Amino acid sequence: MVRTLSRYSRLFALALALALAAALPAAARAEALQVFACEPEWAALVKALAPGAQVTAATHARQDPHYIEARPALISALRRARLAVCTGASLEAGWLPMLQQRAGNAAVRDGQPGMFYAARQVELIDQRDRIGFNEGDVHPEGNPHLHLDPDRLAQVARALSQRLAQVDPAGAAGYQERHTAWQAEWARRGADWRQRAAPLKGQRVVAQHSTFAYLWRWLGVRQVADLEPKPGVPPTPAHLQAVLAQVLAQPPIATVHALYQDGRPSAWLAQQLCEGRAPALALPSTVTDDGPASTLEGLFEQDIAALLKAAAPR
Ligand SMILES: [Zn+2]
CATH class of the missing domain: 3.40.50.1980 (Nitrogenase molybdenum iron protein domain)
Known part of the structure; x- marks a missing residue:
């Protein structure tokens, strides 16, 4: 009887250990910084600057970022995000405000540190003073497709690393270190591209x-x-x-x-x-x-x- 009990307790201990081991990665995931990225370029930049973050990209390369559907999965991703990284300059005007409203997450409202717009970190090209009635311009605030400029991308990366530190102060030193390394590597690549191109x-x-x-x-x-x-x-x-x-x-x-x-x-x-x-x-x-x-x-x-x-x- 005693032997049976102890075998049970050994089995129980083993089962408990296995359950804990299985639960650990989930717990670690729950603590990871949750980031919502409107476009794949910002998801990639977040991953480069914050490798531990859990990033959800709202769009992919074969999707037109000007027009997407506010799917329920995107609403819940924005709801749990501590940081949202988007382009701004009206690129997402057709869908992001609705997502923000439905997500009901105060941390990622406009004006909050958790809502980061890349277009606010750089000067945009092709800004219009006044939009003619018939011009049909989808980008009145200037061209928002700024990530295809390596220099502007670097400006955004600097601001984003500071923002990451602001919304996740515990990781601040890591973000700074990571950004310094990223910046050096990016500058090296930029010089190489300039030469080859x-x-x-x-x-x-x-x-x-x-x-x-x-x-x-x-x-x-x-x-x-x-x-x-x-x-x-x-x-x-x-x-x-x-x-x-x-x-x-x-x-x-x-x-x-x-x-x-x-x-x-x-x-x-x-x-x-x-x-x-x-x-x-x-x-x-x-x-x-x-x-x-x-x-x-x-x-x-x-x-x-x-x-x-x-x-x-x-
Ligand atoms: Zn466009």
Whole structure:
């Protein structure tokens, strides 16, 4: 009897130990900083600066970040977040306010330290003083696709590391250390990209929307035409004909669209420009779930490599 009891108690102790071991990672997860990122580039940046954080990205590279649905999973992710990292400048105007309202999380309301907008950390290009009634501009506060400028991305990273320390003071020293290392590595890569991308300076591209405008500026590339007739308005056959007429005499090195955009207008134009003189490039405009562009550095590597290939003499 005694022996049976002790065997039971040994079994019980074993079961308890196993249960505790299983529960531990869950407990550790519960303590991790919960971060909600509106776009994949900010999710990637948070992961780089705060590897211990639990990050939920609201959108992926094949989704148009201007328009998404406020799914229940996103509402609950925002509800448990201590920090939300978004672009701002009205990029998410169509969906983030609704998510914030439904999540009912005071920590991530506008104006709170837990709500971080990247566009507030840098100067935006293409700011408009006054929007004409018919201009149809989706970006009145300036171009929000700022993460495709490596220098502005570094400015955002600095501000974000400070914000991480503010909302999670216990990890402050770690965030600072991590950021210092990230910054050094990013500067090294930036210098390398600048050097390798020198042949792109002055090259012409046709692209869709202002998605890559910051990258063009950084590389010295000129976007000579937009496949969109008006910002935010999808390409039309008449507009594409006009673009073709405009660039036919001096073809661009490529026609470019982002992974989330319909590739047909870009492909059509490239084909009209005959003999493959202008390839249609589908470039990631943000960090992808897998593949070579699944990190911020990989994203720039892939885009620059594709453009260099398009610019190379044939
Ligand atoms: Zn846009």
